[in-house]
Amino acid sequence: NTKITQSPRYLILGRANKSLECEQHLGHNAMYWYKQSAEKPPELMFLYNLKQLIRNETVPSRFIPECPDSSKLLLHISAVDPEDSAVYFCASSPPGQGSNERLFFGHGTKLSVL
Amino acid sequence: GEQVEQRPPHLSVREGDSAVIICTYTDPNSYYFFWYKQEPGAGLQLLMKVFSSTEINEGQGFTVLLNKKDKQLSLNLTAAHPGDSAVYFCAVTRNMGYKLTFGTGTSLLVDP
Numbered sequence: 001n002t003k004i005t006q007s008p009r010y011l012i013l014g015r016a017n018k019s020l021e022c023e024q025h026l027g028h029n030a031m032y033w034y035k036q037s038a039e040k041p042p043e044l045m046f047l048y049n050l051k052q053l054i055r056n057e058t059v060p061s062r063f064i065p066e067c068p069d070s071s072k073l074l075l076h077i078s079a080v081d082p083e084d085s086a087v088y089f090c091a092s093s094p095p096g097q098g099s100n101e102r103l104f105f106g107h108g109t110k111l112s113v114l
Numbered sequence: 115g116e117q118v119e120q121r122p123p124h125l126s127v128r129e130g131d132s133a134v135i136i137c138t139y140t141d142p143n144s145y146y147f148f149w150y151k152q153e154p155g156a157g158l159q160l161l162m163k164v165f166s167s168t169e170i171n172e173g174q175g176f177t178v179l180l181n182k183k184d185k186q187l188s189l190n191l192t193a194a195h196p197g198d199s200a201v202y203f204c205a206v207t208r209n210m211g212y213k214l215t216f217g218t219g220t221s222l223l224v225d226p
């Protein structure tokens with residue numbers, strides 16, 4: 001799915017700060033960050049709708065989302081922890097159909113914490 | 115909260131065989147059900163969305179059954195082919211504004 005792009009694709013960090021980026025070219029209003037640990041299902045972290053933070057699940061404070069416009073989503077991570085090693089997926093969904101009607105996922109950013 | 119058990123965690127079948135994956139959920143108020151397919155290194159792709167009012171749903175090469183009495187959702191691949199090899203997740207929610215609860219996933223391998 002090249003209509004939701006995520007960068008970087010792979011990220012290896014020590015205890016550093018980094019931002020993950022996502023952009024969707026689908027005209028969707030809702031955007032999500034999901035975390036998928038190894039051999040686990042995706043877990044919702046954050047949900048934005050029309051740039052407003054709608055859902056903020058129990059996530060460590062070192063994860064800070066930002067939605068500069070309805071097509072872009074950022075995830076700022078400060079002082080990563082080994083438990084943060086996972087694939088982080090960005091997703092979006094169309095307007096007017098509810099937040100779960102049709103989720104489109106990006107390819108994910110694989111974060112490895114040293 | 116809602117809990118979704120999915121089984122089996124791993125499934126290996128030969129090409130042309132059928133493959134069945136079952137999810138059991140706990141929330142009797144669940145109304146929307148989904149099956150997602152995740153290929154290696156990719157995000158999840160929606161296979162089918164099921165409403166609680168429909169018990170049998172047919173897609174291309176698969177059937178989804180919903181048993182509300184037993185709170186079970188199943189995915190039946192009728193004649194699996196190697197391209198079906200992936201991890202499959204079910205997902206359940208009460209309504210479209212509610213949080214999706216995913217099953218634990220099934221890794222399917224179809225041998226040619």
